[in-house]
Amino acid sequence: MRVLIADDDQISRTVVKAQLSKWGYEVVEAIDGEQAWQVLQEEDSPRLVIIDWMMPGLDGLELCRRLRESGDKSYHYIILLTSRDSKDDTIGGLNAGADDYITKPYFAQELEVRLRAGARILNLQQSLEKALEVQRYQAQHDSLTGILNHREILKVLENELIRSERQRSSMAVIMGDLDHFKKVNDTYGHVTGDAVLIEVAERLRKSIRLYDTVGRYGGEEFLLVLPGCTKDEAVMIGHRILGSIASEPVQYQDYYIPVTISIGLAFNKTGAHTDLGEIVQAADTAMYQAKQNGRNRLELAV
Numbered sequence: 001m002r003v004l005i006a007d008d009d010q011i012s013r014t015v016v017k018a019q020l021s022k023w024g025y026e027v028v029e030a031i032d033g034e035q036a037w038q039v040l041q042e043e044d045s046p047r048l049v050i051i052d053w054m055m056p057g058l059d060g061l062e063l064c065r066r067l068r069e070s071g072d073k074s075y076h077y078i079i080l081l082t083s084r085d086s087k088d089d090t091i092g093g094l095n096a097g098a099d100d101y102i103t104k105p106y107f108a109q110e111l112e113v114r115l116r117a118g119a120r121i122l123n124l125q126q127s128l129e130k131a132l133e134v135q136r137y138q139a140q141h142d143s144l145t146g147i148l149n150h151r152e153i154l155k156v157l158e159n160e161l162i163r164s165e166r167q168r169s170s171m172a173v174i175m176g177d178l179d180h181f182k183k184v185n186d187t188y189g190h191v192t193g194d195a196v197l198i199e200v201a202e203r204l205r206k207s208i209r210l211y212d213t214v215g216r217y218g219g220e221e222f223l224l225v226l227p228g229c230t231k232d233e234a235v236m237i238g239h240r241i242l243g244s245i246a247s248e249p250v251q252y253q254d255y256y257i258p259v260t261i262s263i264g265l266a267f268n269k270t271g272a273h274t275d276l277g278e279i280v281q282a283a284d285t286a287m288y289q290a291k292q293n294g295r296n297r298l299e300l301a302v
C-alpha cells in the first residue's frame, strides 16, 4: 500500500520513510502542506496519509479540514503526527478530520500498528466500494444478455428526451420484438431460447451507433434509444437491424435457428416536450403494425 508523508522536516521524513519501507509500504513524500494538498487531489493519490501538524503555509490541521471539506470521494485515512501532546491538541486534531493521532517522539511499533489499523479500514472500504459497484451494475443490466434492463433503458430514454428537447434535436426510439419466439422455446427448449436472446442482443449492439443504447424491454422485446437521429438515419439503422438479425441463423450447439424481428420506429417532437409513455406506445403500436404486415420488417409511427 502507498503512504503519503507530509512533513517539512527532512530528517523526520527520512526516518519515517525508512521505517515505512521496511514494513513494506511504498512512500510518497511531500515537503509541505501545499505539496501534500496537490498530491491528495490526484485521482490515484495514496489513501493512507501521515501528516505533520506544524508546517509552514498550509499546516496539518488545515490540510485535514480542507481534505474533508472537499468531499474526499475516495476516502483518505489520516494520521496526524506531531510533538503537540495536550488533550486539547488531540481533540483539535481529530476534530479537524484526522482519523488518528500520534505524538512525537513515538515508538516505531506504535506507528506500525496504527498504520496497519488504517490500512485495514481502507481495505474494508475498498471492498465495500467494489461490492457496491457490482450491485449497481447488476441493478442496471439484464442478467441474461448483459444489456440494460427495462428500468434502466427507460431512464436513458427519459434523459435523452429531456436533452433533445433542450437542444431542439431530433431523436428516435425503436421497439423490436422477435418473431414467433415462443416457437423457438417450444421447439428447441428454453436454454436454446436464451442463447438466441443473447445472440440477438449482441447483433443489436453491433448494429447501432456508439451513442445509441439498447435495452431488454421485456421477454423478447428490445428498446433502442437513438439520440440526435433524423428519420432517414433511424430508418437506415432499422434496416441494418433487420438485416443483421435475419441474415444468418443463430447457431447454438447443433441447431441453426432462423430468427427475424419486427420493428416499430417512433420520433420525438423536435423542440417540444415529448411524453415518455407516448413515444414508447407509438413505437410499440408501429411494431404491432409490422407484425400484421408480415413480420421481419419495420413500420414508422404515424
Ligand SMILES: [Mg+2]
Pocket: 007, 008, 009, 052, 053, 054, 055
Ligand atoms: Mg513540522
